[in-house]
Amino acid sequence: MPDADALQTMPCFQLKGANVPLTALELRYFEVEAFEETLRDKIRQAPGFFRDIPLVVDLSRYKGPSSELDFFQLIGICRRHSMHVVAVRGGDEDQQRLARNASLALLPASSRPESPAGPDQETASQDTPSPEPTAEAARPVEQEQTVPAESRLITQPVRSGQQIYAPDGDLIILAPVQAGAEVLAAGNIHVYGPLRGRALAGVHGRHTARVFCQSLEAELVSIAGHYKISEDLQEKGWKAPAQIQLKENVLAVSPLA
Amino acid sequence: MAKIITVTSGKGGVGKTTTSASISTGLARRGHKTVVIDFDVGLRNLDLIMNCERRVVYDFVNVIQGEATLNQALIRDKRVNSLYILPASQTREKEALTFEGVEKVLNELSETFDYIVCDSPAGIEHGALMALYFADAAVVTTNPEVSSVRDSDRILGILQSKSRRAEKGLDPVEEYLLLTRYNPDRVERGEMLSVEDVSDILAIPLLGVIPESQIVLNASNQGLPVILEDESDAGQAYDDAVARLEGEEREFRFLKADKKGFLARVFGG
Numbered sequence: 001m002p003d004a005d006a007l008q009t010m011p012c013f014q015l016k017g018a019n020v021p022l023t024a025l026e027l028r029y030f031e032v033e034a035f036e037e038t039l040r041d042k043i044r045q046a047p048g049f050f051r052d053i054p055l056v057v058d059l060s061r062y063k064g065p066s067s068e069l070d071f072f073q074l075i076g077i078c079r080r081h082s083m084h085v086v087a088v089r090g091g092d093e094d095q096q097r098l099a100r101n102a103s104l105a106l107l108p109a110s111s112r113p114e115s116p117a118g119p120d121q122e123t124a125s126q127d128t129p130s131p132e133p134t135a136e137a138a139r140p141v142e143q144e145q146t147v148p149a150e151s152r153l154i155t156q157p158v159r160s161g162q163q164i165y166a167p168d169g170d171l172i173i174l175a176p177v178q179a180g181a182e183v184l185a186a187g188n189i190h191v192y193g194p195l196r197g198r199a200l201a202g203v204h205g206r207h208t209a210r211v212f213c214q215s216l217e218a219e220l221v222s223i224a225g226h227y228k229i230s231e232d233l234q235e236k237g238w239k240a241p242a243q244i245q246l247k248e249n250v251l252a253v254s255p256l257a
Numbered sequence: 258m259a260k261i262i263t264v265t266s267g268k269g270g271v272g273k274t275t276t277s278a279s280i281s282t283g284l285a286r287r288g289h290k291t292v293v294i295d296f297d298v299g300l301r302n303l304d305l306i307m308n309c310e311r312r313v314v315y316d317f318v319n320v321i322q323g324e325a326t327l328n329q330a331l332i333r334d335k336r337v338n339s340l341y342i343l344p345a346s347q348t349r350e351k352e353a354l355t356f357e358g359v360e361k362v363l364n365e366l367s368e369t370f371d372y373i374v375c376d377s378p379a380g381i382e383h384g385a386l387m388a389l390y391f392a393d394a395a396v397v398t399t400n401p402e403v404s405s406v407r408d409s410d411r412i413l414g415i416l417q418s419k420s421r422r423a424e425k426g427l428d429p430v431e432e433y434l435l436l437t438r439y440n441p442d443r444v445e446r447g448e449m450l451s452v453e454d455v456s457d458i459l460a461i462p463l464l465g466v467i468p469e470s471q472i473v474l475n476a477s478n479q480g481l482p483v484i485l486e487d488e489s490d491a492g493q494a495y496d497d498a499v500a501r502l503e504g505e506e507r508e509f510r511f512l513k514a515d516k517k518g519f520l521a522r523v524f525g526g
Contacts, residue, residue: 157460159414160407176460178410196458 024056024089029064036077043081045220045227046200048163049184051082057099059091060109066094071102149187158183158197171201179219188212198222207246212256216242226251259367262374262502263392265416267408269379271400272437272467275477276495277376278306279484280396283499285340286484289371292331294362295345296388297378298354304344307334308480318346321358327365336485341370351384359387381415390421394431394502396464400438401450406458409434413461433464435498440469441514452512465498467491468511 043050055078062069075085088099090109099106149169158164158173160180165171171185174192181197183189188210189201195213202209202224209223216237219230223246233253236242241256264277274297281293294317295303304310309332315325320343327343334340343362346353366373377388389395395416399409416430417423423430436455443449456463467473472489476482484499486492490511497507 156417157413159417160410162414162418176458178458180407180411181414 020054022056022086023050023053024058025085026058026060027062029062030068030070030074031064032070032073032077035074039077039081039083045222046182046184046203048182049165049203053083054086055083056107057085057088057104059088059095062091062095066092066098069095069098071098071104075102075104151187152185157193160197177213179217185209195221200227202246209246211244212242214241214256215239216244216253221251223251259370259373260393261363261367261391262372262394262396263377263389264374264396264398265377265385265389265412266379266398266405267381267385267412268400268405271398271405272473273379273398274302274306274376275473275483276396276398276435276437276467277303277374278482279492279495280499280502281372281374282334282337282340282482283484283496284372284374284502285334285337287499287503288339290339290369291372291374292341292343292366292370293374293376294343295376296354296384297376298345298349298351298384299347300378301345301347303376304332304342305480306477306482307342309334309342309344310480313344316344316346317362318349318353320362321353321355327362351378351382351387354384354387356387356390360391363391381411385412386415386419389416389430390419392416392420392430393422394433396433396435396502397459397461398435398437399455399459401436401440401444401452401455403450406450406455409459413459432461433502434459434461435464435467437467438469439466439511441512445514452509463509464501465494466509466512467494467498 057074078085085104087105087107088096089107091099096106151170151172152164152166154164154171154173155175157175158177158181160178163182163184164173166185166187168186170187170190171183172190173183176193177183177191177195177197177199179196182200183197184200184203186202186204186206189199189212191199191213194215194217196217196219198220199211199218200222201211205224207224211221211223216233217239218233221228221233221244223244226246226249228251237253237255242253243256244251244253246252262280264273264280266273277293281291285291293303293307295301297303298318304313312332315330317330319325320327320330331341331343334342363373375388375392378384397409397412399405413432416432420430422428434456436452439452440449444451452463452466468490470489470491472486473483473491476486483489483491484495494511497510500507
């Protein structure tokens with residue numbers, strides 16, 4: 001430990017610029033029960049993924065009256081589900097005053113263009129289970145096109161209850177993914193064995209991500225938030241080598257010949 | 258240095274205690290000094306199946322808490338000389354099995370025994386985690402039905418991530434599948450998963466297939482490990498499993514329905 005005098009001359013801390021990816025919660029209206037139900041639904045689709053993440057409430061699409069915007073309740077609900085609201089983005093003066101009263105930080109409104117998948121995301125079944133990247137996160141994602149992303153290689157079976165996540169790139173699994181297991185990747189997911197659990201590719205919103213497996217027996221497959229459950233996967237390529245990709249915002253299964 | 262074998266499953270009622278009793282008896286019968294420990298604190302059954310419930314004075318928790326020595330608590334089996342039983346406490350909580358306490362007892366047993374067989378409680382809570390943490394090998398007891406297979410898969414995942422061998426980066430725990438309550442008739446009728454189905458899903462080596470049998474129930478009620486019923490198919494199947502555990506090659510038996518039904522006889526099916 002440095003001696004006390006040396007410590008005294010050193011400043012207590014240093015401020016640094018940081019680029020941290022955040023999850024934005026695009027609020028359309030606020031109604032306690034509907035909000036909590038939707039949140040619970042999202043978390044159920046990817047348990048563990050949302051645990052202890054910081055959250056920004058984006059008000060750019062907020063249509064409800066400002067008087068209904070009870071940030072204390074909103075923060076409380078998120079906290080109950082282990083998510084932490086840290087700031088709001090956008091919103092008018094009234095809304096920002098309410099946010100400040102709830103000790104939230106204020107971020108300027110997003111300048112990025114509207115998401116192309118916008119209209120499609122209105123339908124509940126196609127809704128995104130994975131957080132959309134904010135403007136801050138979008139930049140590093142673009143860079144991934146030139147810099148090879150870190151992929152993750154798994155050689156052991158992924159057992160029921162286990163969760164494997166490749167946060168930056170592809171996930172390659174040389175063993176079965178069992179029922180009750182969950183594999184997530186920012187990029188593609190390759191399973192050289194039966195896929196019996198859940199596979200979520202392109203979790204940061206990459207629409208070009210694909211899922212490949214030697215036998216499609218999945219509980220759920222999702223690409224960039226568009227998903228199909230086991231029931232809807234039975235018709236095509238079931239229990240056969242298959243790839244799943246996103247075609248015009250719908251998951252398409254095709255055989256791997 | 259003893260080899261620690263944990264008999265586990267996740268799901269309850271699949272035959273862990275029956276298997277622990279037979280495997281430990283089988284190993285002892287083959288000349289190894291063996292101890293079988295009941296980790297199911299609060300729901301002890303092993304002493305009933307081993308027929309020593311009237312001789313329990315001290316138990317596993319007493320030893321952990323320093324109220325008795327190991328020698329006071331160990332019960333010597335009356336049928337097989339080199340077999341000892343360490344019973345569970347019926348009155349304590351599972352939390353009484355402290356990490357340090359279990360480790361100390363296992364280390365002490367390791368000095369004099371060849372095999373330590375741990376009979377795990379059901380579930381994936383503290384008691385089950387304590388029973389599997391120190392394992393060198395795991396016998397995953399599974400019934401041929403989907404929920405049991407799913408729970409076994411879960412336990413295999415925990416073995417790979419939460420066992421001592423996993424945490425210390427040693428060679429992984431040896432994993433073996435033991436299929437119990439197997440009924441070839443029902444498999445043929447498509448009412449039960451087959452051996453191939455289960456080993457295909459779990460993807461671990463098959464140690465044995467124990468046929469469903471009234472003998473197993475009778476033996477349990479009489480306090481007799483099934484493996485000692487030498488004439489029965491279940492007893493022989495356990496004997497094969499123990500032999501395989503020691504690396505012997507034995508052909509799998511009792512996988513086919515031996516009696517043909519009426520229609521099959523008439524139509525020569």
